[in-house]
Amino acid sequence: MDAAQTIRERIADVTALRQHRTGDPGLGAAVGQVKTLQARRFRGTYADLMASPSFGPAAKFFLEELYSDYDYTARDQQFSRIAGTLQTMFPAAVVDTAVALAVLHAQTEALDHAMGLAWPAAAGSPTDSISGPATATARNDTTDAARYVAAWRAVGDRAAREQQLQRVLAMGTDLARLTRTPGLRMMLRMMRAPAHAAGMGDLQQFLEAGFDTFGQLARQRGGVEQFLATIEARERALMAELFDADRVTCETQLARTLGQAR
Numbered sequence: 001m002d003a004a005q006t007i008r009e010r011i012a013d014v015t016a017l018r019q020h021r022t023g024d025p026g027l028g029a030a031v032g033q034v035k036t037l038q039a040r041r042f043r044g045t046y047a048d049l050m051a052s053p054s055f056g057p058a059a060k061f062f063l064e065e066l067y068s069d070y071d072y073t074a075r076d077q078q079f080s081r082i083a084g085t086l087q088t089m090f091p092a093a094v095v096d097t098a099v100a101l102a103v104l105h106a107q108t109e110a111l112d113h114a115m116g117l118a119w120p121a122a123a124g125s126p127t128d129s130i131s132g133p134a135t136a137t138a139r140n141d142t143t144d145a146a147r148y149v150a151a152w153r154a155v156g157d158r159a160a161r162e163q164q165l166q167r168v169l170a171m172g173t174d175l176a177r178l179t180r181t182p183g184l185r186m187m188l189r190m191m192r193a194p195a196h197a198a199g200m201g202d203l204q205q206f207l208e209a210g211f212d213t214f215g216q217l218a219r220q221r222g223g224v225e226q227f228l229a230t231i232e233a234r235e236r237a238l239m240a241e242l243f244d245a246d247r248v249t250c251e252t253q254l255a256r257t258l259g260q261a262r
Contacts, residue, residue: 003099004083010106011080017113018073031116035069037148038112041254042067044261045234049227054220058172058227061213065206066168072105075202082200089191089200093181094207097174101206104167111164114155122150145254152242165235169228172214176224179215 021028042063043050049059064070079102087095178184188208195204217223241250 003087003095006099007083007086007102008080010102011076011083013106014076014109015080017109021113021116026120027113027116030119031112032069034112034115034119034148034151037144037258039063039067039069040258040261041238042261044257044259045238046231047260049230054223055217055227055230057213058217061209062168062172062231065210066104066108066171075206076105078200078202082203086200086203089195090207091181091184091187093174093178094184097171097178097207097210098203100167100171100174104164104171107160107164107167111155111157111160114157115151118151118154119147122147122154141255141258142251145251145258149242149247149250149254156243158239158243161239165232165239168235169232172224172228172231175210175214176218178211179218185211185215 021031046059046063049055050063052059079098086098090098188204188211192204192208195201214224217227241253245253
């Protein structure tokens, strides 16, 4: 399967899920809540990296492009519309990265959709994991955490979660590799106007932001490796808790993380 066909098929998968949610506003709201919680969780888990002069830009890029609750409909429409043109305008390495982004995006959307389907039943989960006095905000975090854990465990599919993480890490590695391609940054800059004229503005923005962010990180000795190793270690620890830890312990830890994002 060539790059254009892969991109079109994965974006079609995402579009079908969005249309399903359009016809079911309750499901759409549930998926929106899942995405918002996941973005908050990322900010809490990586509060130290977000505040770091060295790793802050890369953490922000991951949050905005891979873990965000942002509506990517415009970028997806561009992807689908110009999938064939992509192969003629960009170098092969850039095309490969665009394909990887489309595949990761489709998998993430499918998992979020599944979480949304499980969300209503998860509302009845126990929420008494905080003992003693608690503020309304803390209680809300505990309720959200309990519901998220219940939905996560209802969906299961550990293999898909592992694959999703590997694809996120590979995306960072690919972007770092692109920064070592001679002349590519200049090429991206020169393509800015043609890309916008061709309706590829959002994709162009993603490539430039990724290139600049990981280019800065790559100039620090071991920076990319340290950043991605931190992401991998923390995400694997989180997945182990969500799948295997005592429910109350898991809810308490997740609620604490959500609180750190406020």
